[in-house]
Amino acid sequence: MQDDITNLEFYRRCVEVNGDRESIKRAAARYLQSIAEWGLIDADEKAKVKPEPKIKLENPAVVTWLLASVLYSNERDRLSVDEILSDPAWFPFDVHPQDFHVEQSSVLEVVHQGVGMSLLALK
Secondary structure (H helix, E strand, C coil), X not given: CCCCEEHHHHHXXXXXXXXXXXXXXXXXXXXXXXXXXXXXXXCCCCCEEEECCCEECCCHHHHHHHHHHHHHHCCCCEECHHHHXXXXXXXXXXXXXXXXXXXXXXXXXXXXXXXXXXXXXXX
């Protein structure tokens, strides 16, 4: 998300991607309302939203669980750290590669592929 965006711009982008149907407009409005209630965006200004500070995850077990969930939801067996971190599931979180504790996980492993390229995979 940008620093801030108007509600109309958000609705316009949703319609561009999904088609101009009333159900898309209603779903977009509900989405904005939900993420505002979750504290992920600040919707106090009239017709404008902006992101709140990202949530810092302190628990390594939670970070590793989220990492595994990204791998489970992907069609590929192995992903690079950059591919994992670019997944939309991370948008509300402040996570860095050093937060991953793969060596302590019973479901994740590091797979070395080529020179200096490491991928993460499910065991």
